[in-house]
Amino acid sequence: MKWLVSLLGAGLVMAALRDLFHTLWHPTRHGGLSRLIMTTLWSLARRLRARRRVVGLVGPLAMVTVVGMWAVVIILGWATIYWPHMPGAFTFAPGSSAAQQSALLDSVYLSLVMVATLGLGDIAPADGWLRLVSPFEALIGFALLTATVSWVLEIYPALTRRRVLAIRLALLQRSDPSGRQLDSTVGAALLESLATEVARVRIDFTQYAEAYYFHDGEDHSSLAATIGYAVALAERGQTARRADVRLTADLLAGALEDLATILDQRFLHTDGTPAEVFAAYAADHGRGLAQP
Incomplete structure (x- = not known):
């Protein structure tokens, strides 16, 4: 016994x-x-x-x-x-x-x-x-302390990356580049950099799922509120005349689709389209989704 x-x-x-x-x-x-x-x-x-x-x-x-x-x-x-x-x-x-x-x-x-x-x-x-x-308990206690400190140090950079992307999208929405401005070398570079940042955030949601449960403050720093504008930029770039702009727009659209898949599988469970997932994401964080 x-x-x-x-x-x-x-x-x-x-x-x-x-x-x-x-x-x-x-x-x-x-x-x-x-x-x-x-x-x-x-x-x-x-x-x-x-x-x-x-x-x-x-x-x-x-x-x-x-x-x-x-x-x-x-x-x-x-x-x-x-x-x-x-x-x-x-x-x-x-x-x-x-x-x-x-x-x-x-x-x-x-x-x-x-x-x-x-x-x-x-x-x-x-x-x-x-x-x-019994000495293993002391080792476990030390490991728990170390893991806690590491967790805190890792989660906040992930939150910073998400909020930086949100603020960048808010600033872009404020300036609202035209189709002609987007259909250029600068536009292609812009879309490519946004695709890279979206991919990083997607990895952060995979590696640090707890980041989802952090509130982002105001709308301009909330990805839940601004991600809709990234979708609009991808759609606008896919109709451009330049091949490099269309390619980078496709990359951004693919990164957004991957992000929507992760959000839906891990948190939202809507089984909807990326647009529906992002709308659910905004609603779950008490936001209105940014529109073009």
């Missing part, structure tokens, strides 16, 4: 590590606990759409909640591993009152100390297998 309880704890630890791995290093569209937390918070925020401050906190709050969930599951998992073997398989420092506490409380305490890499030493494993296994 003791080993069954310990195996249950090991299963909890593995579940948390699997979720961490798939969220940070091998993203898939098959959501785990982290994806469930993010989608739930996003759904709740949509009901509070009028309160922009609340919506703007969804992304950071979701990341904090996910990291907290990983830490709690790992701590409870290791505590469950220790619990059946407490106190017999552990030694206690002289004068420590830990041995008079409940076995469950001591197990949670030891797990907290180990995952935080404090090394207080008032409770230490005595059995050989525990002495070999």
Whole structure:
């Protein structure tokens, strides 16, 4: 029975590590606990759409909640591993009152100390297998801290790339280049650079799916509000006389179609055309889609 309880704890630890791995290093569209937390918070925020401050906190709050969930599951998992073997398989420092506490409380305490890499030493494993296994909790705690810092450092550059593209599209819409201006070498270079930026954002949505749940502030910095103008520019370029402009317009249209596919598969599930997907994307972020 003791080993069954310990195996249950090991299963909890593995579940948390699997979720961490798939969220940070091998993203898939098959959501785990982290994806469930993010989608739930996003759904709740949509009901509070009028309160922009609340919506703007969804992304950071979701990341904090996910990291907290990983830490709690790992701590409870290791505590469950220790619990059946407490106190017999552990030694206690002289004068420590830990041995008079409940076995469950001591197990949670030891797990907290180990995952935080404090090394207080008032409770230490005595059995050989525990002495070999328990240091792995400290390694997992260090890995969790490192992964959290890396996650934060990686997500904000992705958000910056998305917002830069949105602002660029807003500025282009404001100047609204004519068909004649677009049908030129400069127009071809413009469409090609937009295709490259759209492809980068598409990769960001694949690699950092949690970026979808970050609010972008005003309309001019929201890709959900401005992506429609990129579609209009692609359509305008496809009717140009110059072959290089038509080619780069096709590249932009293809990049936009790929982006729509990712948005629909991972978040929106409309099974619609790219135009319908982008309209749903704008609605989901409380925006009106930019029109030509």
